[in-house]
Amino acid sequence: MKRLKQFTKWMKGNLLIFNIAIVLLIGLQYFRTLTPLFVTHIVDSVFGNEESVLPGFIENLVQANTIQKQLLLVAVVFVLFTLFRVLIMFGRRLINAVFTENIAYNMRNTLYDKLQNLSFTYHSHAETGDLIQRCTTDVETYRVFIGEQLIEVFRLLFLIGFAIFQMNKLSPTMTLYAIIITPIIFLTSLIYFMLVKKHFKIVEEAEGSMTTTLQESVTGIRVVKAFASEQHEIDKFDKKSMDYYEKDYTLLKLMAIYWGSTDFVIFIQYAFTLSFGIYFTTEGVITLGTFIAFLTYIGMVVWPLRRLGRIVGDFGKTTVALDRLDEIMDKVSEHDNDAQNTPKIEGDIQFKNVSFTFEDASTPLLNDVSFSVKKGETLAIVGKTGSGKSTLTNLLIRLLEIDDGEILIDGKNIQDINKKHLRKHIGIIMQEPFLYSRTLQENIGIMNENAPTDKIHQAASIAALHDDVQELERGYNTIVGERGVTLSGGQKQRVAIARMLIDSKPVLIFDDSLSAVDTETDIQIRNALDEYWQDTTVFIITHRITTAMEADKIIVLEEGKVKEMGTHKQLLKNKGLYSELWDIQTNIEYDYEKIKEGVR
């Protein structure tokens, strides 16, 4: 029952059209089983004197007084009948195309929407390739299942059913002999495919292993050659290749046995039908026309049965694909049950005893962190790699959710503020900015698509990017990102900064992003901030003390804890971590001065 629901879930909205397709399909199969009767009619009723086996409505059309006329009529009716059948067949395929494409379309949209809305925690644990595969291969598997396999099952079932029905109408006794061993075909097929399935997997794995060896050897060719170990690689590959060959060969043998044995059973059934057919025909139990029709009808039973077994045996694949899709669909979107409040955000921020532990980590990344920043103030956060600096800001914009404590903005708990609203008003400039494969103009204006050009240029100027852009051949229309021009790390950084400067934001976070630009640009940008965005609360995450020193408040993080907090002066007085750091870094400066002097 759960499976059925799983299968039908994705068909929502397309069920009616699917049912129409099935009805047409059933009609088609019925018509198909009528065709042999035309032959029987000609043999038995036109040339012979038997009663016609054609259904009444067709039989009425082919009445005539001479054999010639009758023949001609049968021909015309048959051609028209076929034409009619072909038209329906085409219509059925058209409908099929409509609903399969529609279903796939809906699935992709739904999945993509869902993926986007899953939490950041989910994405940092998932593999991109895997997710993409789900969006494409798994959707395709289901599309094939619905559009081809399931339809095929219906088609085969009704074809077999109608064929047996027609045979039974012609001669129940003969029917019994004509289908007596067919169940074996179905069962053999079904069981076989269930059993042999794991061999497909074994072969696939062997192939995968071979491809891995190949891949590693190709990408690591410099290492291979540097160690002069070509022969070793060749031996390794030969081994994998032979292994793949052998497993593939085993599978081939298994498949050969399958084809051979089912062929044989089908053959026996044919021989049975033939022998009994001859007997019954000569005995006068059935007519010659009926006998000819039977030979066609068993073809409509035995081959479809074998195919049916294969398809049903193969259903498992779809189940796996659907399970994989469900795994995503069952995850809770980060926007479900999100607060709806969208208060005006001023920029007073308070962290109260905040703790956070990553899902699979044993030690907390942030431990009992408390501090507060007033609107318009600048807060600098210094600390080692892994001390929790970035986690802190990710918590603030609710990319991650805190485990303990509270984060307040303007005195309101951020859990009660809508996420999208929050993120819209807190700007983050990341250390490794991500550029879309669009123009520079669009990349800068990403947050505000209606931003006027002069505003974009102004932002670029402040971010010390404008001159660089002018040097590009296509200026602001240059396509950047993965599929475009590659910018330098510093340029990317400045694009990211410019992005944030398009509209003023109550809160702005520089996540180690000022360190990639040179000191001059750093100062220029900070001056611009002071000038245009005095009311903005600024977080600066940095390892460069000179960047941090002018902040209104400095926090030193170590192992997820606030070690020190205060202004530059206070912290220097403390003689703690910060002043140690200050000494080291100013010493380096001092070193340089000395080198310069020494050189002179």
Next chain:
Amino acid sequence: MTNNKDPYQDIDHTKTILNKQQVKERLEKTKDYSKILNTRAGGGRHRVYLGNKATDKIGTIKRIWNYLGNYRYGLITVVFFIFLTSLLAVYLPRLFGITIDRYLKVKDISGAYRMAGIIITIALFNSIARFIGRYTMTIIAQKTVAKIRQDAFDKLQILPVKYYDQNQSGDIISKLTNDVDLISNSLSSVTTELISSIILLIGSLIMMFIVNYILALVVLIFVPIMILFTIKIGKITKKGFVKQQKHLGNLNGIVEESISGIEVLKLYNQEEETLNEFQDKNVELRNAGFKAQVFAGIVMPVIGFINNLIYVLIIITGGLLFVFSIGTVTVGDISAMTQYARQFVQPISNLSQMFNTIQQGLAGAERVFNLIDETSEYEQDGTQFSNAFKGSVTFENITFGYEKDQAVLHDITFDAAPGEIIAIVGPTGSGKTTIINLLNRFYDPDEGEITIDNISSINYKKDNLRAKIGVVLQDTNLFSGTIFDNIHYGDQTATKEEVIKTSKIANAHDFIMKLPHQYETEIYEGGENLSHGERQLISIARTLLSNPDILILDEATSSVDTRTEFHIQESMRLLMKGRTSFVIAHRLQTIRDADKILVIHDGKLIEQGSHQELLKLEGFYHDLYTTQFKEEKIRESGY
């Protein structure tokens, strides 16, 4: 994204490795094996071939034929049985017709049974023959393809690095996987199908004329129509599916971009915009898919219709001939004719599909053969062999370019005495890596001479030279297998004790022992389950085990945690001890320790000397040192 990698740095390894394993297992469990199923089932209908056609078809066929030549008896078996079975298939309808006319109509039961007996025997024999033919062909195809694949791989190993630099690794891999699959498909399915189709086509035609030439002519009318139709519709359908694949590619591009940039997407509230973009592309894909399916959907009904039309015409014409007693037409004849018509038409409607598969196979084969025909780098090799280098290296007026007339290095001259450490510095793209490529003969210089122990390097045997020159690259390139396997790679003859001893020296032993399976820990996906620093340590141990006389180090630029960094520095220093070492240096300490610094800028050696000497020059090095390395130093202070 880096922000979020940090949290993992301190996670204990048991956990990370377990997670990776789980991911891997899950991926394997749910792996899609539809491809293999399709090949077994005779190939999906909708597989479209997107590549180019083969340029030299005859040549390619000859090459394939050469490979097949090893299985002469097998091939004879295949041809014989397929021939036989097709002939029998041609004869069966006739037999059936005779049975109807001679025995069933006159109710000669014993005669009918005799005929039935003959028919059954022939049919049984027929299916056995067909089975043997196909089975043998598939085996031959598999063996041939395995041989081609191994030949291609063997060649890959002896191709110069240049080949790898000029071709994308994905393309190279695709030649040994996809292209080889294409060959396999066309070999195993098409060969037998082609032979039997041709025989059926000709045989049925002859039989039709023997049975009744008037009816045969009726069938023949349809041949041109069928051929034109299948070719035309085949082309349209292919175009449709190509378009569909293109749109699918676009869509995947969006998914990939937005998933790898999910953090930004969320930060910038871009969810709706990208969703809209996605939906637009999705509509395009849906429409393209719809069109492709509709065109593909025309084929079957039309062919079916023509089939039935022929069927009817045979019966009508036959019936009329019978009634008007023109010639001698019997019921059996008509019955036979309908079956012949079917056997005759079937191959024609399959023609375009078969043609397509052959086309693909040939194109794939040509690409693989082109690879096999590439020139081995060992064809031009020196003869000199050295058991151990003392380690003096000179570059004399070396000029080199990857492309003709585009020199990357100009007139480089320097020398290194045995045991010296030479640091190479300069901006990205200035030609540092090229010097290393020349030193271990991944490339040979256009002008000038490199000598090692006073013998020109091109006189040495390449593999001898490379075995004596150890390399630690930035990109560690670990192989799948255990950690032990990876270190052991440095010297395949080393014992387990030697590996452990070396690892200890290289500072890798301690962290390895903390892993859940120690040296037997599996490495996944190039070492993603290890931290960057740990991979570096393994790579160093690997080189140390190979005990080279000359060393090339490409210092990693990416930052690792201080402790590991310290270990790496220490083991690198150990590695360099007593060996002539060339270091592409990024760290201040390394440069200061060097005996000589080479400053490369725009392919020219603009300054060389010791750290102090170069600073005094107040030239390029001085500038580089005061700008680039300052920031480095601040980072090195730990924060």
